[in-house]
Amino acid sequence: MPTARRKTAAPPPSPTSTTAAPALATKKQPAQQRAAETYERVLEAAAQTLIEVGVERLSTNLVCERAGVSPPALYRYFPNKYALLHELGQRLMQRQNECVAKWMSVAVIQGGVPALEEALAGLLLDTYEATRATAGGVWIMRAMRAVPALQEVRLASHAAVTEAQTQLLVQALPGVRRAELKLASRIVVELIYATVEMLFDESLKPKEVARITAGMLASHLAKVKA
Structure with missing residues (x-):
């Protein structure tokens, strides 16, 4: 009597990466002088922090600390560190x-x-x-x-x-x-x-x-x- 052939389970489908690319565009451009000064201070702080810690360790928190601004103030213009690097x-x-x-x-x-x-x-x-x-x-x-x-x-x-x-x-x-x-x-x-x-x-x-x-x-x- 023939032996029933065991069915082999199909391999699971390969996972598809769903990681979206980081947003690079600035959210807005400063319209007033004070806002423009903050904008430039943030970029200058990002450049100086980049020199000290490199790309991998660069973070918006470190930039905020050096620039003397709050995270909401930075995020008003730049959604993440890559947007900062993009502008630079x-x-x-x-x-x-x-x-x-x-x-x-x-x-x-x-x-x-x-x-x-x-x-x-x-x-x-x-x-x-x-x-x-x-x-x-x-x-x-x-x-x-x-x-x-x-x-x-x-x-x-x-x-x-x-x-x-x-x-x-x-x-x-x-x-x-x-x-x-x-x-x-x-x-x-x-x-x-x-x-x-x-x-x-x-x-x-x-x-x-x-x-x-x-x-x-x-x-x-x-x-x-x-």
Whole structure:
């Protein structure tokens, strides 16, 4: 007599993560001077606390304590610590991006390798100095790379700079495919950003690093031009 086959229970379905991404947008912008001062004090306290304790240990309670504000006062503008980092990240990216317009132009790109090397070296050094002059600058950079919720700040900023530089290259090098110029622009943007991070991580001479990096980048753009 055949033995009844035992039914094997189906494995339970894999759990689906329901953790929502943290809110990053500020709840409101201050409308009055006193509120604006509180807003800026909170951001300054967040940057200083970030320097002391790092991204993981940063908390709204620590920021409130340093800023001398109550949690409700902070939460009026920022829902969590990631919103604080998001705002600090956007501000840092804006300062870094302002360096690009100072150094890059159609005339520079058409001026040959020496002019392009000088501009790229100047851009890298200015970006480094802008970051160094920003309270918690390097920690903000690291947070935008390490924290998934904040990576979009960096990527969106780099995409905007890439598009602007691609337009310059298209004007300066009309005979080169736009796709090639866009890829070159994207790589240049990322390499400059990574080089700035490296200058904070290692004891290197910024001017020497900028000179070598600029030479490498300019030589490739010269090949594209040819």
